[in-house]
Amino acid sequence: MPDVIKTKTDATTDAIAPPAAGAPETAAEGHKSQGRPRSLWGDAWYDLRHRPMFWISSVLLLFLIIVAAFPGLFTSVDPRDGDLTNHFLTKPELGSFFQPDWFGYDGQGRSIYARVVYGTRASILVGVGVTAAVTLLGGLLGMLAGYFGGWLDSVISRITDIFFGIPFLLGAMVVLNAFTERKVYVVIFALAFLGWTSICRVMRSSVITAKQADYVTAARALGAGTRRILFRHVLPNAMAPTIVVATIALGGYISAEATLSFLGLGLADPTISWGIDIAQGSKDIRDNPHALFFPAGMLSLTVFAFIMLGDAVRDALDPKLR
Amino acid sequence: MTIIEETSSVPTPRQGDSDTTPLLEVRDLHVEFHTRDGVAKAVNGVNYSVASGETLAVLGESGSGKSVTAQAIMGILDMPPGSIPQGQILYRGQDMLTMSYEERRKIRGRKIAMIFQDALSSLNPVLSVGYQLGEMYRVHEGLSRKAAKTKAIELMERVNIPAAKARVNDYPHQFSGGMRQRIMIAMALALEPDLIIADEPTTALDVTVQAQVMDLLADLQSEFNMGLILITHDLGVVADVADKIAVMYAGRIVETAPVHELYKRPAHPYTRGLLDSIPRLDQKGQELYAIKGLPPNLLKIPAGCAFNPRCPRAQDICRTDVPVLEPVTEQDGTELPGRGSACHFWKETIHG
Numbered sequence: 001m002p003d004v005i006k007t008k009t010d011a012t013t014d015a016i017a018p019p020a021a022g023a024p025e026t027a028a029e030g031h032k033s034q035g036r037p038r039s040l041w042g043d044a045w046y047d048l049r050h051r052p053m054f055w056i057s058s059v060l061l062l063f064l065i066i067v068a069a070f071p072g073l074f075t076s077v078d079p080r081d082g083d084l085t086n087h088f089l090t091k092p093e094l095g096s097f098f099q100p101d102w103f104g105y106d107g108q109g110r111s112i113y114a115r116v117v118y119g120t121r122a123s124i125l126v127g128v129g130v131t132a133a134v135t136l137l138g139g140l141l142g143m144l145a146g147y148f149g150g151w152l153d154s155v156i157s158r159i160t161d162i163f164f165g166i167p168f169l170l171g172a173m174v175v176l177n178a179f180t181e182r183k184v185y186v187v188i189f190a191l192a193f194l195g196w197t198s199i200c201r202v203m204r205s206s207v208i209t210a211k212q213a214d215y216v217t218a219a220r221a222l223g224a225g226t227r228r229i230l231f232r233h234v235l236p237n238a239m240a241p242t243i244v245v246a247t248i249a250l251g252g253y254i255s256a257e258a259t260l261s262f263l264g265l266g267l268a269d270p271t272i273s274w275g276i277d278i279a280q281g282s283k284d285i286r287d288n289p290h291a292l293f294f295p296a297g298m299l300s301l302t303v304f305a306f307i308m309l310g311d312a313v314r315d316a317l318d319p320k321l322r
Numbered sequence: 323m324t325i326i327e328e329t330s331s332v333p334t335p336r337q338g339d340s341d342t343t344p345l346l347e348v349r350d351l352h353v354e355f356h357t358r359d360g361v362a363k364a365v366n367g368v369n370y371s372v373a374s375g376e377t378l379a380v381l382g383e384s385g386s387g388k389s390v391t392a393q394a395i396m397g398i399l400d401m402p403p404g405s406i407p408q409g410q411i412l413y414r415g416q417d418m419l420t421m422s423y424e425e426r427r428k429i430r431g432r433k434i435a436m437i438f439q440d441a442l443s444s445l446n447p448v449l450s451v452g453y454q455l456g457e458m459y460r461v462h463e464g465l466s467r468k469a470a471k472t473k474a475i476e477l478m479e480r481v482n483i484p485a486a487k488a489r490v491n492d493y494p495h496q497f498s499g500g501m502r503q504r505i506m507i508a509m510a511l512a513l514e515p516d517l518i519i520a521d522e523p524t525t526a527l528d529v530t531v532q533a534q535v536m537d538l539l540a541d542l543q544s545e546f547n548m549g550l551i552l553i554t555h556d557l558g559v560v561a562d563v564a565d566k567i568a569v570m571y572a573g574r575i576v577e578t579a580p581v582h583e584l585y586k587r588p589a590h591p592y593t594r595g596l597l598d599s600i601p602r603l604d605q606k607g608q609e610l611y612a613i614k615g616l617p618p619n620l621l622k623i624p625a626g627c628a629f630n631p632r633c634p635r636a637q638d639i640c641r642t643d644v645p646v647l648e649p650v651t652e653q654d655g656t657e658l659p660g661r662g663s664a665c666h667f668w669k670e671t672i673h674g
Contacts, residue, residue, distance in 0.1 A: 039448060039493055214443040221396045221438075222509060223431030224461060232457070236448045 047316040054312035060305040068124040071117045074098065079114040079272055087111075092290045103294040107280060112291060115277055116298050122184055122273040123302060127254040129188040130195060135246045138196035142203025143238070147211055147230055156200070164197040169256065173265050182268040187260065191253055202245050206238040213237070240317040248310030251303035258299050274299045343415045344371040345549040346395070346434070346517055351409030353390050353573075355620075356402060362620040364390045366573040367409070369647075372517060372549040377540075379552045379560040379581070381596075382570035385617050388553045391570075392519045395551075396436050397426050413517075432462050435510035437520040437539075441502035445494035451478075451505050452490035458512035477508040481538060500531035504538065511542060517549040524559060532556075536563055557600055561585060566660060569593050572618050572628035575647060578662045589650045589663035589672040591633045627666070635667050 048054045067074060077100040092104035092112070103112035145156035175190040176182070210216070211234050219233050260266030261275025262282075269276065274295040281292030353365035365387040372378045380388045393399045395411055397418065411418045413433065418426060438444040446454060455477050456470030465473065471490065478486035481504040494502060503523060510518050520539065524532040540563050543550050554560060560567060560581065567584050569577040569592065577590040588594040595613040615632040618624055624631055630640040643666070650661040653673050665671060 039450070041448070213446075214438060214440060215446040217398050218436070218438050218444040218506075218509075219446070221398050221430055221436040222458060223427055223429075224457070225427060228457075228461060232449070233446050237446065 044313075044316040048312060051312050051315070053308050054316075057305045057308040057312065060301070061309060064120055064124060064302055064305065067117055068121040071121065074117045075100065075111070075114045077111045077114040079110060079118040080270060082108040082110045084109040089284070089288050089291065091288075092294075104288075104290045106277070106291045107284065107288075112277070112294050115272055116274070116294050118272045119274045119277060119295060120298070120302075122267055122271060123254045123257060123299065125184050126187055126191070126257040127250045127302075127306065129184070130191040130253040131246050131250045133188060133192035134196045134199050134249070135242065137192065138199030139203045139242055141196070142200040142242075143207050143230070143235065145200070146204040146207030146238075147234060149208075153204075157204070160197045160200050163194060164201075166194060168194055169259060172256070172260060173263070176260065176265045182266065182271065184267065184271065187257055187266050190260075191256055195249070195253065198249070199242055199245055203238065203242050206241045207234055210234045210238040244310060244314040244317060247313050248307055250310070251306035254306065255299065255303050343412075344373045345376075345414065346551075347371040347410075347412040348391065348395065349410040349412065351391060351394060351411065352407050353387070353394055353399065353404060354407060355404050357621070360621045363623060364404075364573050364620055365394070366623070368570070368573070368575055370568050370575065370578070372551055374516065374549050375544070375547040376566070377543065377550040377552060377564045379554060379564035379567045380570060381554060381557070381560060381567055383555055383617055385572075385620065386570040387573035388570050389521055390573075392436070392521050392551065392553055395519060396430060396434065398436075431458060431515070432513045433515050434517045434519065435513070435515040437503075437506050437510045437518060437523045439522040440526050441499065441506045442494060442526075444506060445502060447494055450491045450493055451497070452492075455505070455509055455512060458509060462513055473512075477512055478505070480511070480542075481505070481508040483508075499527050500535060503527060503531075503535050507535070507539060507542070511546070514546050515548065517551070518543070519551045519553070521553045522555070523552075524554075524556070532559065539563070557596065569596070572623055573620070574628065574664060575662075576629065576664045578647070578660065579650075579658075580660050583658065583661060587672050589661065589668045590665045591635050591667075591671055592629050594671060595632075595634075627664075635665075635670065637666070639666050 075098070083105075087101075087105035087109040089107055090101065090105040093099070093101040096102050098113075100111040100113060103116060106112050106115070141156050141160070145153040171194045172190045175193055176186065179186045179190075216229060216233050219229050224233070257266055257273070258275030258278060261268075261273045262279040264279065266275055267273040277295035278292060278299070281288075281295060285292055348368055348370050351365055351368045352363070355362040355364055364385075368387065368391050370378060370380070380391070382388045390399070390404075394406060395418070399406070406419060409419070413429060418429065421429075445451065449457075452471055452474045455474035456465075456467070459465040459470040459473050460467070475486050475490050478490065483489065483501055483504055489497075494505070497505065503526070507523070518539075523539065524535050527535060536559055539550070542548075550563075552560065552564060564581045566578065566580050568575045569584075569590065571592050577584070577588065577593045579589070584593065585597065588597055592613070595611075598611040599613065601610055613632055618628050618631070624641075626639070626641045626643055627633070627636075627645050630636040633640065645664045645666050647662045647664040648668065650658050650663050650668055650672060652658060663671070
């Protein structure tokens with residue numbers, strides 16, 4: 001009996017060894033023509049580059065960011081400068097591109113075009129600021145809860161549940177009412193304070209999935225410490241869903257800011273915000289729709305651009321959802 | 323506990339350290355899993371030892387506790403639900419179970435490394451293999467990123483990966499199964515550990531690649547004079563590489579023997595059943611032998627010998643008394659070094 005086994009295995013070893021040395025070389029040659037090695041993020045970037053949706057939204061967002069950063073480049077008029085005698089609710093002059101009268105004037109004689117341009121900053125700042133804060137806070141809490149589990153998970157998850165139960169806008173109103181100042185950072189704080197829960201849950205669940213992977217066990221068996229496992233092995237594999245949720249939510253935060261400002265609880269004069277202008281424009285919607293239409297249109301366009309970007313990112317990172 | 327002395331006194335065919343304490347010794351190890359349905363006893367008093375340069379093959383079917391024992395040694399058992407109610411795991415005479423987390427972590431990778439079964443899922447998909455290999459040097463030896471990459475290329479060359487320099491930045495999915503397993507081996511070898519535990523290193527590979535990988539492992543082992551615990555259910559793989567074999571059944575070692583002795587004259591009905599189940603060329607056309615029944619449910623292991631419901635030799639005593647691992651001797655009483663069998667009827671099995 002042992003002879004049978006012995007000869008059999010020997011035969012396989014001998015017969016196989018020589019071609020095996022050659023076979024992988026062809027594989028290596030084939031690899032060279034393939035070019036740069038492809039990682040998950042590399043693949044996602046490749047995928048993104050081939051999506052018109054990504055390019056449309058990126059160009060739009062880039063433009064909006066430039067407007068937000070340098071509003072002075074696009075208009076020379078002071079958006080707070082009202083001229084009631086000459087410009088009270090003047091109709092838009094759609095032919096005069098980039099001129100103060102392009103979008104007409106509002107009920108206080110201010111250039112709507114200039115106000116739309118200057119209002120971009122508040123919206124972009126709120127959107128990006130809330131998303132960054134929410135991703136950091138929710139991501140960190142979710143990661144800790146998911147990775148360590150046990151009582152830490154229970155505590156964090158229950159806190160998440162409590163915050164999740166607070167109606168978003170209602171809660172934001174209550175928080176904002178506590179502040180006398182209505183600056184951009186106050187609104188960012190109010191929205192981030194209530195908005196981190198969904199990111200926390202998404203991160204928690206993807207960390208739980210990632211930490212059970214064999215490569216995490218393997219890393220532990222090879223002597224990696226907790227911090228290394230968490231940030232090098234678990235986090236990069238658990239990040240994708242969080243990024244997708246954050247990008248899509250960004251548009252939502254911008255409209256939440258506009259909603260709060262519309263209700264008179266978010267930003268307030270003298271800060272310029274599309275939400276404030278929408279509120280003022282909506283008072284005289286029948287005779288002067290332009291005062292409402294232009295800030296509202298810009299808001300929709302911005303939210304649309306962010307959601308489109310989020311969709312493209314989601315499709316690139318999660319091919320299964322296509 | 324005559325069993326311990328018996329298993330640890332097995333002569334080593336390949337010359338190891340002259341040190342008298344074995345590299346790794348497992349003593350009376352028990353592992354349990356607390357589940358909703360009760361306590362699953364995965365390992366029930368396992369004893370084995372490995373010396374430098376020696377290969378111990380742990381053989382057994384799924385659920386026999388061979389992988390759980392390895393996980394307990396590495397300290398990667400999920401606790402809870404797992405727990406180790408008793409036993410010792412001695413690395414160079416020090417009990418690893420009583421060490422602090424940091425002490426154990428320093429042993430892992432540097433002194434004892436593990437090769438996993440499924441190389442694809444054991445490599446991180448978002449990091450290049452060069453990064454993952456280099457990580458060993460950066461974490462344990464504090465090398466710079468660049469130096470670590472050079473080391474990674476050296477490692478890949480050592481495990482015969484062609485065009486290592488060109489492939490060092492590739493990701494795991496770009497390698498074939500055999501190549502990935504080589505990378506796993508390279509990773510385990512990186513810091514030249516004293517002991518490598520290979521948990522079914524060839525199961526996910528096809529037969530031709532299996533042979534290459536086993537050869538590579540055996541070469542590297544003799545080059546570095548490492549101890550090797552080879553966990554497998556493949557009797558063919560074992561015959562070539564191992565020095566001694568421990569056969570496990572239902573969380574116990576039922577037979578230990580030097581490798582060729584075991585194939586020649588099994589002293590336990592279970593081992594005999596396993597050997598009879600190997601397809602052989604001279605039995606072409608005949609029905610293949612199979613051990614009747616199923617492995618026992620670990621939640622309720624049969625009383626007496628765990629193998630008794632499936633054993634062709636089972637008598638009343640097998641249903642009441644648990645057999646201990648006794649030294650196996652020749653018919654005239656001459657000792658057979660390194661041999662042991664946990665069967666009430668080992669004499670009849672080996673000599674009858």
